[in-house]
Amino acid sequence: MKNIFKTLKANWKKTVSAILIFLVVFATLFGLVNFDFGPKTAPKTYSGESFAGKLGEDFQKKIGGNEVYVLAYNEWADYHALSALANKYDDDPDGDGLPNYLEYVHATNPANPDTDGDGFTDRQEITNGYDPDALGDAKPSAQIAIKKINAAVPMVWSKSEDENSLQEDLKNGVIHYPKTAAPGQSGNMVLSGHSSNYVWAKGNYNYIFKDLNDLAAGDTVDVKTIQQNGRVVVYHYKIAGEKKIVAPDDPVIFENTSESSLTLSTCWPLGTNFRRLIVKADLVK
Numbered sequence: 001m002k003n004i005f006k007t008l009k010a011n012w013k014k015t016v017s018a019i020l021i022f023l024v025v026f027a028t029l030f031g032l033v034n035f036d037f038g039p040k041t042a043p044k045t046y047s048g049e050s051f052a053g054k055l056g057e058d059f060q061k062k063i064g065g066n067e068v069y070v071l072a073y074n075e076w077a078d079y080h081a082l083s084a085l086a087n088k089y090d091d092d093p094d095g096d097g098l099p100n101y102l103e104y105v106h107a108t109n110p111a112n113p114d115t116d117g118d119g120f121t122d123r124q125e126i127t128n129g130y131d132p133d134a135l136g137d138a139k140p141s142a143q144i145a146i147k148k149i150n151a152a153v154p155m156v157w158s159k160s161e162d163e164n165s166l167q168e169d170l171k172n173g174v175i176h177y178p179k180t181a182a183p184g185q186s187g188n189m190v191l192s193g194h195s196s197n198y199v200w201a202k203g204n205y206n207y208i209f210k211d212l213n214d215l216a217a218g219d220t221v222d223v224k225t226i227q228q229n230g231r232v233v234v235y236h237y238k239i240a241g242e243k244k245i246v247a248p249d250d251p252v253i254f255e256n257t258s259e260s261s262l263t264l265s266t267c268w269p270l271g272t273n274f275r276r277l278i279v280k281a282d283l284v285k
């Protein structure tokens with residue numbers, strides 16, 4: 001016993017620091033000491049609408065007693081600390097030309113003109129079909145659905161008008177012609193799909209537009225975009241008027257419009273590439 005005290009006495013500095021270290025570690029572990037000296041802000045709380053409920057009982061069972069919330073618009077505005085003077089749907093506090101309601105739709109930052117920091121404003125990216133929350137020239141993935149003719153197909157953002165590269169893109173879905181309008185944006189968006197192809201041609205979409213001729217005024221075309229941040233936007237277009245059969249180079253195919261419109265195009269008659277069958281549609285607002 002005497003020896004122990006002797007040793008402790010000799011090493012008292014070490015002993016005291018060991019006890020102190022133990023106490024600090026203990027206190028930290030149990031949250032008695034908080035080393036976060038940064039500015040304290042109240043945690044954001046969401047009382048938004050429960051998302052899970054909308055997905056039904058099966059989904060709720062899977063996540064058990066847990067809940068998933070989506071932000072209501074006003075909570076989203078609070079989350080981004082928009083003042084009462086800048087939180088209306090049409091306000092544009094970051095001056096990027098994109099009103100708050102569209103920042104909300106695309107899950108971009110209403111207080112930052114360039115959410116992903118790639119040098120292009122949120123508005124520039126969206127009006128030109130780029131993903132506003134993904135760097136550089138990334139585009140949202142996109143799909144086309146035309147219920148009437150049972151077509152549900154990826155939309156390929158063609159980068160070149162070169163015939164060979166367009167043919168290559170057609171293997172992967174319906175193509176979006178470069179330089180034509182982006183989904184939901186002003187101007188004429190031109191999409192083209194195969195109505196037929198050589199029987200030996202590879203690809204899953206060789207006949208995707210074979211029934212395009214069945215579309216009539218009032219039928220709908222849905223164009224869905226999926227951003228990298230998970231935001232999904234579906235644009236609805238409605239077939240406007242009559243179909244036309246035109247020469248492949250007829251300017252009516254690419255004719256620009258001030259409104260948001262869509263031109264669907266495919267080779268015609270079936271089994272040939274002599275002419276084009278085109279169907280025009282307008283964005284439903």
Ligand SMILES: [Ca+2]
Nearest residue numbers: 092094096098
């Ligand atoms: Ca804005």
Ligand SMILES: [Ca+2]
Nearest residue numbers: 109112113122
């Ligand atoms: Ca913004």
Ligand SMILES: [Ca+2]
Nearest residue numbers: 114116118120
């Ligand atoms: Ca950007």
